[in-house]
Every structure is written in structure tokens, then in C-alpha cells.
Amino acid sequence: MTSDDEPTVPIVCSACETTTRVPLPDVAEAVDRHNENVHDGEAIAEIDPAIVESLADLVAEDMGLLDDDEDWD
Numbered sequence: 001m002t003s004d005d006e007p008t009v010p011i012v013c014s015a016c017e018t019t020t021r022v023p024l025p026d027v028a029e030a031v032d033r034h035n036e037n038v039h040d041g042e043a044i045a046e047i048d049p050a051i052v053e054s055l056a057d058l059v060a061e062d063m064g065l066l067d068d069d070e071d072w073d
């Protein structure tokens, strides 16, 4: 199970004190599954906040949202 070309994202669970790296496309599902299975549906596990910021930047750039600077009123 080595896939170097697939970006992975760390999921941090403060209750379990674990960090799990999962492929980007599986992140949302992995977080849901962990919280469902381990924490009875409570949203405790989350994507590493440090990563979320850079991901948001990446996604925003990707979508061209950062170019849209004149429309704020």
C-alpha cells in the first residue's frame, strides 16, 4: 500500500490522541467513519487544522476564488 503520488491528509483525534494519514479523497469519509465507530457520532476527529488552512488556500487558488477581489461591497 504505497502510493507516493497520492496526497495524504492527517486526521487528528484529540480524544484518541492519534494522527492518521489518509488519501485526500477519503478524508471526509475517514473522519466520519472514525467518529461514528469510535465516538458514537460525535465530531471529535478532524483534519489537522494546520493542513486545513493550506488546503483551503490550495482549493481557493484552484477555483480561482482568490482572483475575485473586486466584488466585495
Ligand SMILES: [Zn+2]
Residues within 6 Å of the ligand: 013, 014, 015, 016, 017, 034, 038, 039, 044, 045
Ligand atoms: Zn478518536
